[in-house]
Amino acid sequence: MENQFLIDSEYLSKEALEKKHRLETDPSSRKNHMEYMEGMEQIKSDVMDKVMSQMRSYDYEKYTAKDVKAALEHETCSIEDFKALLSPAAAPFLEQMAQKAKIETSKHFGNTVYLFTPLYIANYCENYCVYCGFNCYNHINRMQLNMEQIAHEMKVIADSGMEEILILTGESRAKSDVKYIGEACKLASKYFRMVGLEIYPVNTDEYRYLHECGADYVTVFQETYDSDKYETLHLMGHKRVWPYRFEAQERALMGGMRGAGFSALLGLSDFRKDALASALHVYYLQRKYPQAELSLSCPRLRPIINNDKINPLDVGEKQLCQVLCAYRIFLPFVGITVSSRESETFRNGIVKIAATKVSAGVSTGIGDHESKYTGKEEDGEQGDEQFEINDERSFKKMYEDISEEGLQPVLNDYLYV
Numbered sequence: 278m279e280n281q282f283l284i285d286s287e288y289l290s291k292e293a294l295e296k297k298h299r300l301e302t303d304p305s306s307r308k309n310h311m312e313y314m315e316g317m318e319q320i321k322s323d324v325m326d327k328v329m330s331q332m333r334s335y336d337y338e339k340y341t342a343k344d345v346k347a348a349l350e351h352e353t354c355s356i357e358d359f360k361a362l363l364s365p366a367a368a369p370f371l372e373q374m375a376q377k378a379k380i381e382t383s384k385h386f387g388n389t390v391y392l393f394t395p396l397y398i399a400n401y402c403e404n405y406c407v408y409c410g411f412n413c414y415n416h417i418n419r420m421q422l423n424m425e426q427i428a429h430e431m432k433v434i435a436d437s438g439m440e441e442i443l444i445l446t447g448e449s450r451a452k453s454d455v456k457y458i459g460e461a462c463k464l465a466s467k468y469f470r471m472v473g474l475e476i477y478p479v480n481t482d483e484y485r486y487l488h489e490c491g492a493d494y495v496t497v498f499q500e501t502y503d504s505d506k507y508e509t510l511h512l513m514g515h516k517r518v519w520p521y522r523f524e525a526q527e528r529a530l531m532g533g534m535r536g537a538g539f540s541a542l543l544g545l546s547d548f549r550k551d552a553l554a555s556a557l558h559v560y561y562l563q564r565k566y567p568q569a570e571l572s573l574s575c576p577r578l579r580p581i582i583n584n585d586k587i588n589p590l591d592v593g594e595k596q597l598c599q600v601l602c603a604y605r606i607f608l609p610f611v612g613i614t615v616s617s618r619e620s621e622t623f624r625n626g627i628v629k630i631a632a633t634k635v636s637a638g639v640s641t642g643i644g645d646h647e648s649k650y651t652g653k654e655e656d657g658e659q660g661d662e663q664f665e666i667n668d669e670r671s672f673k674k675m676y677e678d679i680s681e682e683g684l685q686p687v688l689n690d691y692l693y694v
Contacts, residue, residue, distance in 0.1 A: 335550055443475055494572075
């Protein structure tokens with residue numbers, strides 16, 4: 278485990294420091310990350326084996342310029358073509374990849390770009406993930422919004438014109454149980470046309486309940502598909518169980534969710550293999566659930582409170598652009614989201630090539646949207662953010678910038694009857 282991921286704080290108690298040290302240095306003190314915990318639903322699905330078999334056998338160094346040229350010439354991108362486009366051999370062909378990706382994006386999405394904003398309603402967490410600002414051993418201001426506060430935040434956001442919201446919590450059932458999240462969904466459905474969730478993974482019946490409360494889709498970051506690396510980064514809590522997290526999107530679809538979002542957190546492990554696995558996760562589920570609306574994200578690591586040295590390993594903007602173009606060529610019908618983790622310049626460019634959805638007016642803190650959207654000082658306490666954002670543009674500014682690029686900002690394209 279790279280030292281740059283470790284989080285130390287003078288505010289930790291002696292007992293917490295001792296447990297933290299033991300978890301990090303003694304693997305035998307950690308539960309088996311491949312074994313389900315009590316209450317975790319196990320589904321019989323072949324998707325995991327398919328994805329992991331492809332990822333483990335992927336040797337990206339074997340691909341040549343000839344393989345990349347052939348992939349770009351093919352009308353339909355096969356898995357082998359996709360592997361070539363993710364390889365180092367494709368780097369000199371980035372311009373050609375961008376041109377092909379732009380054609381595919383225009384063909385299937387026109388010149389539209391969808392806008393949404395996240396709303397963090399709690400930042401309590403029971404997991405120890407060493408790179409995350411919410412992790413249970415990181416000393417930050419913790420907060421959970423009540424329903425009155427959630428409604429207030431939602432009204433502020435809705436009054437700006439936004440029609441899609443993504444509700445997020447820290448991964449703590451004790452502080453943010455399914456009923457609490459369901460009530461937040463019911464509120465959101467009064468203010469927004471589209472409601473997404475990014476919460477801890479739950480069972481099929483719980484996803485069904487949340488869908489009935491108003492949730493349309495679920496996004497889950499696998500973080501890394503490298504299960505061995507995953508074990509060294511997720512030392513404690515339910516999130517430690519790698520297969521249960523992997524199957525979250527499929528359980529959500531089984532529970533009636535209309536859509537699901539997928540991603541690895543690029544920079545935690547080998548980004549080429551993680552990008553391959555993310556896309557194949559979508560690819561195989563798309564064939565198994567053809568009615569589902571699936572999407573990919575491409576977040577990179579960002580600094581957090583108490584550790585400003587966390588940055589993605591080997592993933593520069595050119596590498597990220599290569600991944601996004603390869604995604605678009607391989608999965609032409611799938612939405613691609615680029616978050617405010619990335620710079621204004623990068624996001625302005627990539628929406629003209631491959632991305633179809635961006636966040637705007639973003640805050641990863643708890644209870645601070647009024648100050649961000651109206652400039653008015655917030656009353657009461659606020660919770661600290663999960664990570665530092667890179668693009669702080671407001672919804673209005675983002676809308677204007679997209680329009681000036683000759684693109685059409687879209688807030689919602691669903692008709693409810």
